[in-house]
Amino acid sequence: MGLKKKHLLDMQSIAPEEIKLILDTASSMKEILFRSIKKVPTLRGRTIANVFYEPSTRTRVSFELAAKYLSADCINVSVAASSVVKGESLVDTARTLKAMGADVIVLRHPYSGAPYHLAKLVSACVINAGDGMHEHPTQALLDLFTVQEAKGELKALKIAIIGDILHSRVARSNIWGFTKMGATVRICGPTTMIPVAIERTGIRLYTKMEEALDGVDVVMMLRLQLERQQQGLFPSIREYIRLYGLDRQRLALAKPDALVMHPGPLNRGVEITSSVADSAQAVINTQVTNGVAVRMALLYLLAGRFAGGQE
Amino acid sequence: MKLLLKGGNVINPLNKSITIQDILIADGKVTAIGRELAASLDLDLSRSTGGTDLEGRHLACPKPVFFNNEETSKDACPTISVINAKGKYVVPGLIDMHVHLREPGFEEKETIATGTQAAARGGFTSIVCMPNTEPPADNQAVISFIQQVAQKTGMVNVFPVGTITQGRAGKELSEMASLAAQGVVAFSDDGAPVVNAKLMRHAMEYAKMLNLPVISHCEEPALAAAGVMHEGFTSTMLGLPGIPAAAEEVMVARDIILANLTGCHLHIAHVSTAGSVELVRAAKKKGIKVTCEVTPHHFTLTDEAVSSYNSQTKVNPPLRSKADVIALQAGLKDDTIDVIATDHAPHTQEEKELEFELAPFGMVGLETAVSLVWTKLVIPGILTSCEAVAKMTVNPARILNLKKGSIEIGADADITIIDPELTYVVKPEEFASKGRNTPFSGWSLKSLPVATIVGGKVKWIKT
Numbered sequence: 001m002g003l004k005k006k007h008l009l010d011m012q013s014i015a016p017e018e019i020k021l022i023l024d025t026a027s028s029m030k031e032i033l034f035r036s037i038k039k040v041p042t043l044r045g046r047t048i049a050n051v052f053y054e055p056s057t058r059t060r061v062s063f064e065l066a067a068k069y070l071s072a073d074c075i076n077v078s079v080a081a082s083s084v085v086k087g088e089s090l091v092d093t094a095r096t097l098k099a100m101g102a103d104v105i106v107l108r109h110p111y112s113g114a115p116y117h118l119a120k121l122v123s124a125c126v127i128n129a130g131d132g133m134h135e136h137p138t139q140a141l142l143d144l145f146t147v148q149e150a151k152g153e154l155k156a157l158k159i160a161i162i163g164d165i166l167h168s169r170v171a172r173s174n175i176w177g178f179t180k181m182g183a184t185v186r187i188c189g190p191t192t193m194i195p196v197a198i199e200r201t202g203i204r205l206y207t208k209m210e211e212a213l214d215g216v217d218v219v220m221m222l223r224l225q226l227e228r229q230q231q232g233l234f235p236s237i238r239e240y241i242r243l244y245g246l247d248r249q250r251l252a253l254a255k256p257d258a259l260v261m262h263p264g265p266l267n268r269g270v271e272i273t274s275s276v277a278d279s280a281q282a283v284i285n286t287q288v289t290n291g292v293a294v295r296m297a298l299l300y301l302l303a304g305r306f307a308g309g310q311e
Numbered sequence: 312m313k314l315l316l317k318g319g320n321v322i323n324p325l326n327k328s329i330t331i332q333d334i335l336i337a338d339g340k341v342t343a344i345g346r347e348l349a350a351s352l353d354l355d356l357s358r359s360t361g362g363t364d365l366e367g368r369h370l371a372c373p374k375p376v377f378f379n380n381e382e383t384s385k386d387a388c389p390t391i392s393v394i395n396a397k398g399k400y401v402v403p404g405l406i407d408m409h410v411h412l413r414e415p416g417f418e419e420k421e422t423i424a425t426g427t428q429a430a431a432r433g434g435f436t437s438i439v440c441m442p443n444t445e446p447p448a449d450n451q452a453v454i455s456f457i458q459q460v461a462q463k464t465g466m467v468n469v470f471p472v473g474t475i476t477q478g479r480a481g482k483e484l485s486e487m488a489s490l491a492a493q494g495v496v497a498f499s500d501d502g503a504p505v506v507n508a509k510l511m512r513h514a515m516e517y518a519k520m521l522n523l524p525v526i527s528h529c530e531e532p533a534l535a536a537a538g539v540m541h542e543g544f545t546s547t548m549l550g551l552p553g554i555p556a557a558a559e560e561v562m563v564a565r566d567i568i569l570a571n572l573t574g575c576h577l578h579i580a581h582v583s584t585a586g587s588v589e590l591v592r593a594a595k596k597k598g599i600k601v602t603c604e605v606t607p608h609h610f611t612l613t614d615e616a617v618s619s620y621n622s623q624t625k626v627n628p629p630l631r632s633k634a635d636v637i638a639l640q641a642g643l644k645d646d647t648i649d650v651i652a653t654d655h656a657p658h659t660q661e662e663k664e665l666e667f668e669l670a671p672f673g674m675v676g677l678e679t680a681v682s683l684v685w686t687k688l689v690i691p692g693i694l695t696s697c698e699a700v701a702k703m704t705v706n707p708a709r710i711l712n713l714k715k716g717s718i719e720i721g722a723d724a725d726i727t728i729i730d731p732e733l734t735y736v737v738k739p740e741e742f743a744s745k746g747r748n749t750p751f752s753g754w755s756l757k758s759l760p761v762a763t764i765v766g767g768k769v770k771w772i773k774t
Contacts, residue, residue, distance in 0.1 A: 012548065091664050111666040112550035113620030132668070134550030169550060196553060197544035 006306045007119045007126040008298060010135040011176035019144065019181060025297035026145050026290070032069060033293060043072035046303045049102040051077045051093070052129070053109045058264055058288065059129050059138070063106045066295035072303065075102075090114060094121035104303045107131070123309035125302040133167050138298065139263055140173035142291040144181060146283055147218055149290070150259055155182035160212045160254070162244060163222030163271055164233075166193040170263045171222060175201050188212035189222075189244060192233040209244050213253040220261040221246050221271045237270060247273045251281065259283050312390070313337045314767060315348065319396025319728060324403065324701035325717055334401060336724040339767035344720060394762060394769075396728050402700045403718050404436025404725025404765065407677060408707040409501075409526075409580060409604060409652035412438075412469070415456060416445025421657040421745045423457065424464035426677070429655070429744035431771035433677040434760025436725035437468040437715055439707075441501040442479070449474035449485040451493040458494065466770045467763070468725070470496045470711065472526065475514045479503045484514060491521045496711040499526035501580060502627075504562055506532060511566065515575035524576040524602075524710060527566045529587070530628065534558035539668050541614040541629040549617065551667065554629050556584040563587045567594040570601050578710055579603040581654050583628035585638030592647040602710050604650035607676060607683035608750065610639045616750060622663050622670035623750040626656070640693050643702070649710065651702045653680045657746020675746040679737055681729060683751070685758035689731075696731075724767035731758040 003018050011019075032040055048067040050060050060076065067074035079093065090109075094117075097105055104125045107115045112132030119126040130136040148154050159178050165171045165187050178185050179202050187198060188206040199205055206212035213219060224240060234240045251260065260272075260282040268274045277284060305311060314336040321332040321344070333348035334341060407430065413421035421429075423440075430438045440457065442448030448457065454471050461469035473490030477483045479500045487498060498518050504527070505511040511527075518525045535558040540546050542553025563579055567590055570577035582588060582603045594601045608626060613633050616624045624630060642648040656673025663670050684703070688694045694702075708716030715725060737754045739747035761773040 089661070089664060090666055109666070111668045113667045116620050117666060132550050133552075172548070172550060195547035196542050196555075197547055200544050201548075 002305055003301050006302060006309060006311070007115070008137055008302065009115050009119060009126065009128045011137045011140050011173045011180070012135070014137070014180075016180045019141070019177065022141055022294065022297050022301065023145050023148060025301060026141075026294045029296035029300070030290065030293035032296070033289065038069050039071060040069065041071045042300055043067070043070040043303050046072040046103045046307065047101065048072045048074045048104045048106065048299060048303065049077060049097055049100075050074065050106045051079065051097065051108070053079045053107075053114070054130070056108055056130070058291075059108060062288070062291040063129065063295050065292050066299055069292070070296055070299055072299065090117055091121060094118050097124065098122045101308060103306070103308055104299060125306050125309055127298060127302070130169055132169065133172075134169055135173045136169040137173050138291070138295055139170050140177035141298070142287055142294040143174055143220070143261060143263075144177050145294050146261065146287050146290045147259060150283060151217060154178065157183040157218060158186065158216040159183050159218040159220060160186040160188060160216045161220045161222065162188045162209060162212060162246070164193040164224055164228060165189050165198065165222070166195045167225065167228070168222050174220065175203055179203070186212045186216065190234055193228070209250060210253055213250055216254045216258055218259045218261060219246060219251065219254055223263065223265065224267055224271050226267070241270060245271060245273065246276050248275055251276055257281070261287060263287070313392070314724070314764070314769070315391055315393045316396050316401055316726065316728070317349075317393055319399050319401030321718060322400055322402045322697055322700045323718065324697055324705045327695075327697040329697065332401070334718065334726065336764070336767045339724055341718055341720055341722050341724050344718065392769075394728065398730075398732070399761065400696060400729040400731060401718070402727050402729060403704040403716050404763070405434050405681070405703045405727050406437045406439070406707040406713070406715060407435045407653050407655065407680070407703070408439040408650060408711060409606070410438040410440050410655045410677065411443065411657065411673070412440040412457075413657060414444065414460065415453065419659055419745075422464070423460045423469065425743060425745045426655070426657070427461065427464070427466040427469060429675070429677040429742060431466040431763045431765070432743045432760075433679070434681045434727040434729060434763055435467060435677060436727060436763060436765045437470060437713065439470045439472055439496060439711065441499060442472050442474045443502045447474050447479045448472070449477050449479065451489050454490060454493040454495055467765050468715075470713065472497045472499050472501070474498065475500045475505055475525065476510065481505050481507055481510065484510070484517060487514070487517050488521060491523055495523070496713065497524045497526050497578065499528065499580070501526065501528045504528050504530045504532065508565060508569065512569050512573060515569055515573040515577070519573055519575040522712075524578045526578045526580050527562070528580050529559050529562035529566060531558045531561045534561060538629070539625060540617050541631045543614055543632055545614045545617060549620065551617070556586055556631065556635070559584050559628055560586040560590060563590045567591070567599060567601055570594070571597070571599045574600065576600045576602070576710070581606050581609065581628055581652070582639070582642070582648065583609045583631050583635060585635045588638045588642035588647055592642065592645070595647065602649040603647070604652040605639050605643065605648045606652060606654045607680050607687070608674060610636060610643065611683055611687050612750060620667045621750065622665065622667050623674060623748055623752070625667060625670055625672055626674050627672035640688070643688065644693055649702065649706045651680070651684060651699070652707070653677055655744070657744055658748050660747060663748050674748050674750060675742065675744050677744060678742050679749060679751050679756065681760050682735070682756035682758055685731060686756045690757060724764060726764040727760055728762040729758060730761045733757070733759040733761070735759055
């Protein structure tokens with residue numbers, strides 16, 4: 001069995017058995033990461049293009065390492081988002097990439113839906129590495145992998161995702177991912193940062209963090225973009241921390257063995273205290289390691305099957 | 312040069328009647344209406360056209376035009392042309408009171424020539440063009456330019472709207488009386504709402520003095536913010552910034568209150584939400600002088616159409632929810648909504664190929680409007696054909712004080728013939744408009760304008 005589509009654009013349309021396949025494959029890939037020689041020849045002769053319209057270290061490096069461990073050639077293309085506005089269209093970039101013949105294009109883009117646009121224009125496989133406020137499917141997959149690894153099973157777990165849900169592509173992808181795997185997702189944040197009609201995804205909505213944390217297996221904190229304050233979405237950092245900051249006392253409301261997760265980069269002392277972020281319950285660094293394994297699995301499943309986008 | 316429209320189902324939206332009539336046109340005016348006009352008026356067709364009766368295929372026109380495989384002959388005849396309209400609706404020339412012709416300033420999107428060709432092809436004999444040109448139509452010179460170009464290159468009547476404020480900047484009033492003297496039919500800063508309520512009050516007071524309506528694009532910019540689609544479950548899932556229904560309704564409410572204060576005729580452009588319809592309904596009940604319009608795309612599509620990030624669905628106001636669409640249709644039915652107008656907004660392919668959030672708002676509408684009205688409103692029984700025609704003829708004419716919109720003896724011979732039986736597939740590449748930006752590409756629609764007559768001249772005929 002393989003993946004049904006040649007692109008990974010979102011978690012919304014992916015089937016649970018496909019998620020399972022990716023997670024299972026990631027387990028085998030993770031083993032490679034702990035070998036003394038971290039390289040297998042699986043994707044020799046394949047080209048992966050990391051096309052990033054937004055600055056990102058974590059995700060780009062993760063994809064780059066994943067490609068290199070699988071012996072693929074990897075090129076990094078950084079495009080300033082401002083040049084898009086100046087008329088250098090995604091369409092032109094797509095045509096260029098097509099002409100260069102990449103097998104997989106990993107796209108990070110500040111505008112929601114850009115990977116769909118690209119997928120229509122190129123023959124390569126497209127992996128969404130985060131588009132606007134829409135989705136960040138590889139982040140959700142690595143989060144699923146991390147939780148499954150620690151808890152054994154995803155089914156029947158309670159996951160609390162806390163913070164600025166409105167602007168978070170990580171939250172959207174994780175809502176789909178965890179829900180599809182049978183977990184219950186709780187969403188918590190100030191009403192100003194809860195997107196309209198989010199309940200229709202099947203999540204449970206909270207505005208009081210204490211209630212959201214009660215008895216959960218996983219606490220996932222989201223990064224607060226400090227400029228949201230100027231947009232009138234919360235009155236002050238001080239009040240935000242008071243309501244939605246994760247500290248030791250609050251964490252005690254979750255199950256004793258609850259995992260603490262964060263997609264990074266952290267605002268230490270804002271959404272999460274250092275004491276919690278560096279505690280034994282935190283799996284933030286494991287998430288990073290697992291990110292490489294999950295991305296290796298995806299590259300293998302896509303580029304291994306679709307050379308130049310053709311099966 | 313005379314023109315006889317023979318045997319069509321003539322719709323009179325004023326008395327809501329449909330009767331089989333012949334219509335005789337001479338010198339740009341309707342000169343006779345009746346049954347078997349050829350006989351009763353003693354038009355000696357046999358002599359003038361060279362030896363056959365009207366029903367025959369042997370009229371002496373050198374180039375007979377075949378009209379749906381029935382005999383039709385036109386301009387080529389020396390004295391009289393005949394269009395056989397049997398089985399078709401013959402309606403007063405349609406009026407679209409919300410069109411962006413883009414000239415001057417954005418000729419790559421549309422020109423007055425191509426926009427009016429699109430109008431003719433879509434069955435419109437008169438169109439009202441919005442002032443968001445470059446330079447904006449905020450002075451007599453620009454209005455005069457539009458009128459002259461329309462005179463020279465236009466296929467249909469063009470009635471310009473002047474701006475409310477200078478440069479559509481919302482700071483100072485335009486010279487509204489001078490614009491009125493130049494012939495504008497209304498005032499609007501379309502696309503740029505007048506945010507300052509005091510200025511809007513004065514604009515309405517001034518427009519009332521000039522006896523012209525103010526057309527308001529209702530959108531509270533702070534609430535709409537960077538929104539690109541309707542705020543709802545779909546925008547949440549797509550991660551696209553939403554425009555709440557409240558952004559429109561807040562300003563609809565404000566402008567209705569100001570219309571009540573000033574006594575000015577307020578026309579609300581492109582209402583898109585259930586709340587707006589309710590506000591207008593209540594205002595009309597109170598006797599406030601307010602009218603409004605809806606576009607075919609707003610009564611046809613919902614925000615779910617955006618799901619594939621197709622920028623052809625990006626429009627302002629945005630495509631709303633199912634409940635809003637149902638409320639708009641109900642508003643059409645009970646006459647809360649007076650007018651169907653297209654908000655024809657052509658853009659280039661390059662612009663629409665951008666990422667959804669960067670692509671411009673707007674879709675073309677002139678060449679699909681009639682089919683959408685029939686397919687989505689008339690055939691499903693939401694409006695009768697008379698009611699639908701009224702919203703594209705007498706109603707906009709009344710709002711804009713145009714001596715148009717009805718077929719009567721002595722009236723301008725602006726007439727549209729619609730074939731309700733034709734089914735076709737929308738092919739943007741066949742549009743006369745430069746704009747191909749439609750979300751209806753590939754849709755199968757029923758009923759189509761087949762002839763457009765402006766001032767007694769056949770400007771477009773489907774061959």
